[in-house]
Amino acid sequence: MTPSHQTLYLAPIVHAPTRAHLEIYDALICIRSGRVAWIERLPSLSQQAADTAAARRGTDLDNLVVVHEGFLCPGMVDTHTHAPQYPNNGLGHSLQLLEWLDALTFPLERKFSDDDYARQVYGEVVRRTLAAGTTTACYYSTLHVPASLTLAEVALEAGQRALVGRCSMDRNSPPDYVEESCVASMTSTHEFLDAFPHFFANTPSILSNGSAYANQPLVRPILTPRFALSCSPPLLSALGKLAKENDLPIQTHISENHAEIEAVRKAFPDLPSYAGVYDHFGLLTPRTILAHGVHLTPDEVSLIAERGAGVSHCPTSNVNLNSGAARVLGLLDAGVRVGLGSDCSGGPATGVLAAIRSADAMSRILAFEGLTARGLSIAELWFLATRGGADIAGVDAGSFEPGREFDALWIRPRSPGFWGGGDTRALFEKWLFAGDDRDIGAVWVRGRCVSGSPP
Amino acid sequence: MTPSHQTLYLAPIVHAPTRAHLEIYDALICIRSGRVAWIERLPSLSQQAADTAAARRGTDLDNLVVVHEGFLCPGMVDTHTHAPQYPNNGLGHSLQLLEWLDALTFPLERKFSDDDYARQVYGEVVRRTLAAGTTTACYYSTLHVPASLTLAEVALEAGQRALVGRCSMDRNSPPDYVEESCVASMTSTHEFLDAFPHFFANTPSILSNGSAYANQPLVRPILTPRFALSCSPPLLSALGKLAKENDLPIQTHISENHAEIEAVRKAFPDLPSYAGVYDHFGLLTPRTILAHGVHLTPDEVSLIAERGAGVSHCPTSNVNLNSGAARVLGLLDAGVRVGLGSDCSGGPATGVLAAIRSADAMSRILAFEGLTARGLSIAELWFLATRGGADIAGVDAGSFEPGREFDALWIRPRSPGFWGGGDTRALFEKWLFAGDDRDIGAVWVRGRCVSGSPP
Incomplete structure (x- = not known):
């Protein structure tokens, strides 16, 4: 029987x-x-x-x-986290986003040109996030193809469900940590994507569960324009086209910090908003995860809801980097799909539990001050950490x-x-x-x- | 040499x-x-x-x-915590102060009529808070004299510096968890205080360090009118008199929750404010620790600063019980002395580290919204957790x-x-x-x- x-x-x-x-x-x-x-x-x-x-x-x-x-x-779903940045966890409290990138983040990410270093760090990241209850992680890696593939391999070997994104970034980054052109960036992206079937062919134990998984392997690639400022318009356009042709998921950052938002406005003066930039280039889809969304305008919220894109709420990071307090209740009530992100190392903690507590506190403090109607309920907090996150990550779990x-x-x-x-x-x-x-x-x-x- | x-x-x-x-x-x-x-x-x-x-x-x-x-x-100084409530840590998220007292807190505190139960719980409380880095704790116990003395004994045996307060509460409490009269309450307080020299006489190892400690034993009693609502005017008056005659420290709650503040206003219609109630009865002194102070008026802040009383900021509790966001920067800038409190089990965590993180987040979120000038600095957070707390606890450490x-x-x-x-x-x-x-x-x-x- x-x-x-x-x-x-x-x-x-x-x-x-x-x-x-x-x-x-x-x-x-x-x-x-x-x-x-x-x-x-x-x-x-x-x-x-x-x-x-x-x-x-x-x-x-x-x-x-x-x-x-x-x-x-x-299990918990971490809808936004940077695997190479974990060694910096807990730092950055006195910095803001753009200075934090230069002082702490880019220098660390550069080290991932060394694949041995990558294997060592990523092994720890995957082991520790799994032990902390993260069954699905939406990872940013670095711009390096080998290290990004190593992250995918390490996650697969450990059995963690993961979306792995190699960062596309061809401008506004340090001279020694940037892709030289749109063409070079897209070549690397194709190289990264093309390697994926290879992994799965070599891991029959993961695939042997049957055809139901053929369209949802345990570890998948995700297109990752780092954020609007670090991608040239041709690169954003090429990634949007690639996403559409192959129905690929996308992750990027949006509206985290005032200085960043102002810089995006100046970089794209003809486009109506930060969300409008992504939409213009075909990057606002039901398979898009937008990290932060702290300072979204009502028009942007409507646009994101209309496109069916998801928002990764990263409260520990938004506190640590002095970014601001996202209106999660407003997003949910507007029909935007939301999950939680640890955003390491913008956020200090390994795993999603700290993000749950921080989302709770942030939502309640906004309510105390009459800025929102109420704090998030326990059901909402747990939904965001599990099923809500799974939904925006395109994962059939949660x-x-x-x-x-x-x-x-x-x-x-x-x-x-x-x-x-x-x-x-x-x-x-x-x-x-x-x-x-x-x-x-x-x-x-x-x-x-x-x-x-x-x- | x-x-x-x-x-x-x-x-x-x-x-x-x-x-x-x-x-x-x-x-x-x-x-x-x-x-x-x-x-x-x-x-x-x-x-x-x-x-x-x-x-x-x-x-x-x-x-x-x-x-x-x-x-x-x-070591960290926990300037406000309820030792008997630790078994409830993590609960209460969906409740507000006054309903939380009835539903969760009073039923648990009643159990401390059983001194064996008290010894077991307090042993764990002291052991775990010490291991979590709490070198000084300002404890509320319950209204029971034996269990309160047990807490003092347990702290002394374990070597934790502690101020131990037996709760004075002769009204507005459940029929089976209230003192029957002001006289009965003061009799118990005297019984509690009188037992203290006895402890120290029996613990020469603690006192053998020399005469420098004669005026600051490791574990000391602290007068503890639970809060204005739970004490009759004669009881508040008697405690104020006792404090003055013996230069005793005092701890109580103030301005935690809107419903509580309104009830205090109705109970003391002739007094100008919540802080004014304590001041009227001689309970606002340089040796007073006022827990919370979430919704203090500018007049109350000035009065507290003038009297030299300290405020225990309890952000984890204030979030958990939906109380509000205290303006710590404003208190500090007004010259009020401030420390941090875990306020277990209003606050969920054992130890002060969570209160540091919560104070950080709360202060930053208020600043994000333009409600205060800035978030607390790392120096301020660590000062509040150590030296600031020691100062308001009257402890020569930190x-x-x-x-x-x-x-x-x-x-x-x-x-x-x-x-x-x-x-x-x-x-x-x-x-x-x-x-x-x-x-x-x-x-x-x-x-x-x-x-x-x-x-």
Whole structure:
């Protein structure tokens, strides 16, 4: 009766399939080929309840994992982060964006011309973000093709779901850290993209789950015009064309900092806005992730909503680099799709948990001051960190609804807080606001445990 | 040549003797009888430099501790926290102050009528806050005399510097968690205070450091009218009189939440303000710690500055309980003395580090929106967490200036961040914004290592 490669989890679960609903209940979840085949809500976390549910589903309980302590929740999606910048995490507090780029960021990114260095740093980045619960990461790498491919390889080997973007940047960057022309940049982009099938052909263990994944490999390339200022109009145009021809995802930065916005206005005097620049070049699509969006005008918000592009809200970074406070509630209410980003090393923390707390605080402080109607709810915070992020990353995970891939965390208390008794909701809130990576016992991506150990 | 009981530390140090100055340098520090006897700034962290400095001071290097990795900094001062509430840490996000008191706080505090329960919880609280770098804690306990004395005993045994306050609360509290009258409350307060010499007589190891400590024992009582609403006018009056007669420190809450402020206004219709209530009853003194101060009027700020009272800024709590955003920069500029408080369990985190980050974010977000002139500097944040807190707690520590007691932390990277090379400043910033309790290798109070192990 039991299909091979089926695993069942008997566990309390916490997930937010929509922005409005945080669902917390005891469940029996059936995973087949890395996907949630079905999920049954149980009256209690008992063997008897599991037996009944399994019988109703016509299956045995052969491969049953029982979560006696803690709960399962979807893995977190980091919709904006710079893999090469992790060594700078925690720095930059006294700087603003453009000075921070020159003083701290570009000098570090230059080092990734050395692929051995890249392998060492990226190995740590992937290992530590996975252990911190990041099951999907939307990575910027550097402009180097070999190091960018190394990042993809390292993520794939570790089993982290990733979108990997080699930075396109052919102007307004340091002389020794810039691409020499639009043509050279696009050549490198093609070289980067062309290498991807090669990876997957060599990793049958990842692809063997079946044809369902043929169109969504675990690690994918994403076009990455660094930001409007660092790309010439021909480069922006070429990338927009390439995205359209191949239905490729895109990630870039938008409206992070006042000085940056003013510089973009001057660089594109004939275009109506920062968002308008990307739209003009075909870079505002349903597959676009726009990092920050701190100072968007109402017209830009409407345009982004209309195009179906997503915004990666990066509050830890926006505080650290003195950028400003994005109006996330306004974005959501305008129909813009939103996820969270750690934006390392603009943001100091490894992983998404700090971004959740920062998004909470930022939204509440804006509400205190009458600048927005209310702070974000716990359901919204968790949705942004999981399902909302998965949506803008084009990833079929982020909740435990049937059909979605099983990217999950097992949370059980190990950090030195005060956990006490309490129900699953109390445990979840304690972890969300007072716990840390030590409480993450296991991390699954596409049904496979890739960090920690299952219960 | 070397006095007995002298220890020398050769270490990079980070401290903020004033709000304006973060000092970072390699030092040789001489500790005698728990105090900084002298500190020498060295040209480098070398044995030779230490030899030269020691010779200049006319001492040997017999008891020398060399900090090869990381740095030393003052221990953190938690100027407002509720020891019995730690089991609720992380809860309350969806509640406001007055409903949170009824739903979560009072039911938990009631349990401390059981002294065994108190000993168990307080043991964990003291152990974990010490390990998180809290060398001084200003604790509220509950209304129970035995459990409050247990907290003092537990802190003393563990070597944590503490001000312990038994809550005075004779009205506007649940029928089964309130003192029956002003007289009963004051009787309990006297019973609590009278027990203190008894503790110190029984702990010669703490007192043996000499007469310098006679007027500042490691654990001291602090008068604690819970807040204006929960104390009758006769009780406030009696506590003010007691404070004046015995020069006792005082801690209470002020202006945390709009509903609370309105209730205080109605309860004391003839008094000009919330701060005015405390002033009227003699409770606004240079030894008073006022927690929160979120919504103080300019008149209240002037009054508090004039009286020399301190404010404990509790940003994690003020976010969690939807209270509001205190204007810390405005308080400092008005001459009010300020420290930081974790306010557990209003605030979710164990220790002061989260309050530092939250104070940073809150101050910056207010500045983004033009509501204050600027965010707090790193020097100000660290000053608030150490020397500023020590000042309002009446504790002679918080910096490494000669004459101050040596309450210190050894910080060296162990949390799973990206620490890299970098100088002491980089390491300090990384710890402040991206590190955690795992990076605290040793904790000293009054020169004695009370958590972790020295290098």
